[in-house]
Amino acid sequence: MPRSPRQRLTLLAAVLVLALVVAGIAVHRRLERADEWRHGGDGFHADVRVALGEPGRRLDAFGLSMPDLGPEFGQSLIVRVGWRDQPRQGPEGYYVLLVLDDRVTPPRPIATDGGAGHDGRTGSGWDGRYNALAEHYPWLARTADVPNPGGGFTSTMSAVHAAADGTGWMAGRYRLRAPQLPLTSADQLLVAGFLVRDGEVRWATRLAVS
Numbered sequence: 001m002p003r004s005p006r007q008r009l010t011l012l013a014a015v016l017v018l019a020l021v022v023a024g025i026a027v028h029r030r031l032e033r034a035d036e037w038r039h040g041g042d043g044f045h046a047d048v049r050v051a052l053g054e055p056g057r058r059l060d061a062f063g064l065s066m067p068d069l070g071p072e073f074g075q076s077l078i079v080r081v082g083w084r085d086q087p088r089q090g091p092e093g094y095y096v097l098l099v100l101d102d103r104v105t106p107p108r109p110i111a112t113d114g115g116a117g118h119d120g121r122t123g124s125g126w127d128g129r130y131n132a133l134a135e136h137y138p139w140l141a142r143t144a145d146v147p148n149p150g151g152g153f154t155s156t157m158s159a160v161h162a163a164a165d166g167t168g169w170m171a172g173r174y175r176l177r178a179p180q181l182p183l184t185s186a187d188q189l190l191v192a193g194f195l196v197r198d199g200e201v202r203w204a205t206r207l208a209v210s
Helices: 005-039 128-136 138-143
Strands: 046-052 059-061 064-066 075-083 094-101 112-117 123-125 159-163 168-176 189-197 200-207
Touching: 005 200, 046 189, 059 075, 064 075, 064 112, 064 168, 075 094, 075 189, 094 112, 094 138, 094 168, 112 123, 112 159, 128 138, 128 189, 128 200, 159 168
Parallel strands: none
Antiparallel strands: 046 075, 059 064, 075 168, 094 159, 094 189, 112 168, 123 159, 189 200
């Protein structure tokens, strides 16, 4: 039976209302996500400790060691980050530690040479999904993959990560190689952390060195 004009108008109105609701939800989610990028890490407070070694000398700190490989292998440093009283981010959530040379603009990432953490499963590496960091934070612009002249991309990034439990810690080993000059103070570093949950980066934040 054909619908009457009134029924058609009612159906059209219902469809329009549904479309508006769906659009409103989408806009709300985008705004929430944008706010998470900007402020998601505001409540993440951590104790950050840095140990700087002499170029080519052995360094032992925070339960980690960097061997003496000679001056040509550059300066060793070890960075430890500890946190507590944070909301647990689920079984798949994890924090990633970034250490950057803040003497240049934008800061230059320093790749990790392995590390350790509270969960005993701390790993190191990099993931293409982390390129989102450079899109949202100008101070992390150098973390993005670098385009190759012949096509494709190259990444020299590597970072330590550990489970995003309510209380925990992670530490990374790093080596500042020539032609980069040795660091003379921890103030020359930018230490940052970011959260990965549900398969994507949620936010990043700078961390003050103790």
